[in-house]
Amino acid sequence: MKFVPTTVADVEKLKSRAKVLKRKFKIKHREALERAAREASYLHWHHVTLCQQESDRKARHLTVTFLCESMTKDALKGETHYLAFFEPVPSVLLANGKQTGALIASESPDCLILVVEGQEVKWAIEGEGEDTKIAWNATYTLETDCLVATDKVTGAVHRIPIDEGLLNDRIAQSTETYDDKDFDLTFHDPDNPDAQAMFRQIFMGEGLEPIDDANKAILMSKSYSEEMINEAIAAGAQFSRPRQSMIYPIMSSDDIEEEA
Template sequence: MRYIPTSAVAVEKLKQAAKKAKRKYKIPHSDALDRVARGEGYDHWHHVTLCARETERLASQPSLVGECQRAVDAAIAGRSISIVTGPEILADGPLILFSTVDGDAWLLEPNERICTCLAWHGTPRKFGISDAGQQLLIHWGGSYELHGNFFSVSMDDDEIGARMIGGYPLPELRKAIEKSLSFDAALNDIFGGRGGVDLTDEVIADLVRQGWAEKELLAARSDGAIYSPARNSLLYPAFGNVP
């Protein structure tokens, strides 16, 4: 049977309509309930009770729309928060939400690196998310990567577009993404170099300040390696000269 959102108020209205139908057509109460239920698109009255029970269950659980609103509210208030959803919202895997002190809020899918902006510079944005019933539909507005100290996005809309954004809580985001990756996506990060940054002179200089050996980094660059901020390690090509 298909799911129809059914509130307690809707059930009460159907019961009142069934009482009127019982008197009007002089039929048993159970028949009147079934008659009214079918008139509203249900299969029978038991279908109504099942849908009402499911609606109540869903209302008692966190919803993705509710979590998105929580991130938006935090962004507007200038608070930085991060949320990793559980299986009660999406059984296929977690999603990541975060807000920043600058008034931005985002929803991220960690495996496909797709995203949607929930708030931008303190202004809430329309986000295409529907989690009514047993289906979760998300309109993803673009893609993202974490490059060094920058959150890199390529969005469909002209206001944000493609840009590198600094000042986001990237250490926390990297930890959340790494914990949320599927096995296949994690392998792709390791062997495909996803999320890595080129060993430019600036990156090497920064790593040397952190205690890395410059000679090792220069040799790694010659071998085609890149640096993974998420793992604080060097990633070599599949057939490169790994030390």
């Protein structure tokens, strides 16, 4: 069975969808779960639970493979992330908000293309920790607001729009030394509890808080408008304390039951 990165929040979303299907088609709860799973491209409900268990196992170790799988999923949803790493090699994992994602080496022109404009690309990573072997499938250069990736096999050239300033900042972070007290939460450090918490929030949806008045005040101090915050609350967003920002749930039009 194909592994699909699956968070606890994903499972709850599917359960909610199953309730909609149960009411709409007047079917048993078990059948509704099976339908919800198949709608989301799982083979069956047991496939969902197996993927969630495997995702949880991988998240505990935060392997590069798991993070790339999760970033692929986030990229396909149109999310934006720029995350700096210094192990196994200094690198940056990114999703550009336009259904494209990649892992780029910070000290060499190597690049691992994950997904381009909504189309997944075949990639491979073996091992964990210091034994991680990344099969870089492309090389890259940086131009103004653009990452130019060239496929090593086909020679195809992909011009990937990026936030140039943010990417350069993350590249610099991945190659510099730091003190724990100055730790930037965009790093992936398996030994730092704060970094672990942030990654589990981004990739597993854990530890998020309701956006209450206190958290709303924090967001407004970060230049979020009250209107923007209220719209996010209505959309189901929650507060991430490590990121001092909001994280939205996985949403699709299928999650909304049409009015009769």
